[in-house]
Amino acid sequence: MAAALVACGGSGADHWGACETSGSAQAATVTPVAPAVLPAAPAAVTPKPGQPTRQEATRFLTQATFGPTQAEVARVMAVGYQAWLTEQFALPASATSHTAAWDAANRAIMALDAGQKASSGEVSSSFWRQAVTSPDQLRQRVAFALSEIFVVSTSDSCGGNGYSRGAAGYLDMLGRQAFGHYRDLLRSVALHPVMGCYLTYFQNQKEDMSTGRLPDENFAREVMQLFSIGLYQLNQDGSFKLDASSQPLEAYTASDVSGLAKVFTGWSLTCAEGLTASCFFSNPSWPEQFVSDLRGFSPYHSGAEKRFLGAVVPASAQPSPEAALNVALDTLSAHPNVGPFIGKQLIQRLVTSNPSPAYVGRVASAFKASGGSLRAMVSAILLDPEARDMSVLASPSFGKVREPILRFSAVLRAFEARSDSGMFLITTTTDPGDSLGQSALASPSVFNFFRPGYVKPGSLSAAAKLATPELQIATETSAAGYVNFMTRFIWSGTGRHGFDNQAKRADVQLDYNLNPNSPWLAMTDTPASLVDELNQRLMYGTMPTALKSEIVQAITALDFRSSMPPTAEQIADTRRHRLWSALLLTVASPEYQVQK
Numbered sequence: 372m373a374a375a376l377v378a379c380g381g382s383g384a385d386h387w388g389a390c391e392t393s394g395s396a397q398a399a400t401v402t403p404v405a406p407a408v409l410p411a412a413p414a415a416v417t418p419k420p421g422q423p424t425r426q427e428a429t430r431f432l433t434q435a436t437f438g439p440t441q442a443e444v445a446r447v448m449a450v451g452y453q454a455w456l457t458e459q460f461a462l463p464a465s466a467t468s469h470t471a472a473w474d475a476a477n478r479a480i481m482a483l484d485a486g487q488k489a490s491s492g493e494v495s496s497s498f499w500r501q502a503v504t505s506p507d508q509l510r511q512r513v514a515f516a517l518s519e520i521f522v523v524s525t526s527d528s529c530g531g532n533g534y535s536r537g538a539a540g541y542l543d544m545l546g547r548q549a550f551g552h553y554r555d556l557l558r559s560v561a562l563h564p565v566m567g568c569y570l571t572y573f574q575n576q577k578e579d580m581s582t583g584r585l586p587d588e589n590f591a592r593e594v595m596q597l598f599s600i601g602l603y604q605l606n607q608d609g610s611f612k613l614d615a616s617s618q619p620l621e622a623y624t625a626s627d628v629s630g631l632a633k634v635f636t637g638w639s640l641t642c643a644e645g646l647t648a649s650c651f652f653s654n655p656s657w658p659e660q661f662v663s664d665l666r667g668f669s670p671y672h673s674g675a676e677k678r679f680l681g682a683v684v685p686a687s688a689q690p691s692p693e694a695a696l697n698v699a700l701d702t703l704s705a706h707p708n709v710g711p712f713i714g715k716q717l718i719q720r721l722v723t724s725n726p727s728p729a730y731v732g733r734v735a736s737a738f739k740a741s742g743g744s745l746r747a748m749v750s751a752i753l754l755d756p757e758a759r760d761m762s763v764l765a766s767p768s769f770g771k772v773r774e775p776i777l778r779f780s781a782v783l784r785a786f787e788a789r790s791d792s793g794m795f796l797i798t799t800t801t802d803p804g805d806s807l808g809q810s811a812l813a814s815p816s817v818f819n820f821f822r823p824g825y826v827k828p829g830s831l832s833a834a835a836k837l838a839t840p841e842l843q844i845a846t847e848t849s850a851a852g853y854v855n856f857m858t859r860f861i862w863s864g865t866g867r868h869g870f871d872n873q874a875k876r877a878d879v880q881l882d883y884n885l886n887p888n889s890p891w892l893a894m895t896d897t898p899a900s901l902v903d904e905l906n907q908r909l910m911y912g913t914m915p916t917a918l919k920s921e922i923v924q925a926i927t928a929l930d931f932r933s934s935m936p937p938t939a940e941q942i943a944d945t946r947r948h949r950l951w952s953a954l955l956l957t958v959a960s961p962e963y964q965v966q967k
Contacts, residue, residue, distance in 0.1 A: 429911035436508035438781030459509035469539035472497035491525035491535040492798030498811040500795040514545040516720035529568040537565040537661025550746040554704035562664040572635040577673035591632035600708035608728035609711040630679035637672025638665040667692025710735030724771040770967040772841035775807035786881040796867040796878040803849035895949035
């Protein structure tokens with residue numbers, strides 16, 4: 372298989388094809404010109420007794436970050452898991468917020484063409500910049516996981532470029548709340564104007580019996596179903612509570628939805644006119660409206676009694692939107708379903724798609740004991756014995772399919788990706804036929820790109836009763852699209868060629884394509900060492916022996932020397948193609964695409 376994917380051709384060849392060997396071909400070793408020593412490699416670090424090994428640290432960082440770097444691996448080996456988490460919890464959010472990055476991009480775009488403005492593409496660029504370069508990796512990784520639970524999407528806009536700026540602010544908000552208390556996160560989500568726009572409750576008016584108008588129930592339904600308690604009552608281990616007929620008990624009813632919908636009436640955007648009718652009904656006109664909390668307008672807020680989940684907000688002739696919201700937040704955040712419902716989803720996003728009930732129970736217990744702390748929940752997830760036990764590498768039921776964004780981000784970080792602009796101008800990557808089939812904050816619906824309980828029909832995982840969420844976006848088309856995207860990227864980078872498209876190359880490049888003295892290039896002189904390093908960095912030592920042998924054999928056959936002694940360009944060409952091919956064969960392998 373590997374030989375069918377490697378690059379073949381003469382000096383400077385940039386095409387794919389099957390390599391054929393002939394009896395006249397010479398198989399000589401390429402003359403090395405530089406020692407293959409990778410900087411900051413932690414292999415030489417001897418872990419202290421009880422501290423993680425290189426393999427263990429790399430696997431931990433695969434779960435906790437957007438991809439291990441050698442500096443982070445060395446740090447985990449030196450201080451251990453708990454101390455690394457403590458350091459990460461203490462780090463401030465990225466110095467350049469997503470909103471500030473959007474603003475900077477907007478200024479640059481308008482300087483070139485006053486008629487153009489930043490859009491959702493700049494949200495994507497900022498996401499990649501922080502995912503690849505920010506030191507607060509745990510915060511960024513958890514914020515991304517939360518964005519796949521508390522979903523908004525730039526694919527559905529109600530406010531032009533102001534909405535896309537708001538989406539950048541929504542990512543900032545998730546980062547700020549990533550280690551705080553769940554109730555605070557839920558409040559920030561409920562009051563964020565992008566969520567109000569996306570789930571259609573900003574400018575939602577109270578009921579009017581004379582016209583038959585009823586409050587919009589969209590957010591009321593989704594805040595229970597997706598953001599807090601789920602469809603069914605849960606035990607602390609995530610299993611369903613059952614009725615006398617062994618059927619799952621519903622967590623809420625249609626009456627609960629109707630009652631909660633009244634809470635989310637009378638909310639609209641902040642504007643200069645204050646709490647007036649013209650302000651309540653105004654169309655979004657300035658970007659700040661999408662990063663400032665929604666405001667409550669009492670005249671449009673339901674004064675009727677509101678009953679939901681056992682809570683009651685009494686009827687009032689002068690109703691307070693804020694008071695009703697507080698009752699809703701208290702009720703939802705105190706519900707016993709929150710710990711197992713949110714906890715299991717975060718386990719799925721970080722560690723494994725099918726956690727044991729005991730694992731879910733321990734995480735839910737830590738959340739409950741902490742009074743609803745997301746920091747405590749994240750710690751419990753990453754430090755749990757099931758997450759850290761290396762024996763699960765052999766388990767067919769443990770682990771998760773790496774979603775496309777995480778497959779790509781791991782390569783960007785492992786190979787020290789650079790951005791010419793400093794802004795990582797990678798815009799949408801949602802096209803499954805020619806890209807990743809996934810972009811941050813760009814899902815097709817509030818249910819994300821994939822559902823947490825998705826089971827692939829007709830699959831072996833389905834027969835084993837295993838959930839495989841990420842396989843919901845896995846098709847023959849997306850499989851080919853991913854390989855095509857990674858081929859182009861590994862060869863020549865990716866991202867917009869500057870805002871004016873005048874740059875000579877793609878904005879985001881891997882170091883070895885820019886640095887002729889990259890130790891990665893020198894390492895190709897000994898293919899087995901190269902493949903072993905790829906195995907350690909990208910697959911924490913889990914690459915099967917057969918795959919290693921196949922890749923080594925395929926890249927060893929790549930030799931573009933046509934003269935003896937070979938020219939410097941022939942040596943460089945051989946090295947480039949060996950490295951490109953080895954990396955592609957690694958990231959295209961099913962073993963890389965499954966996180967264990």
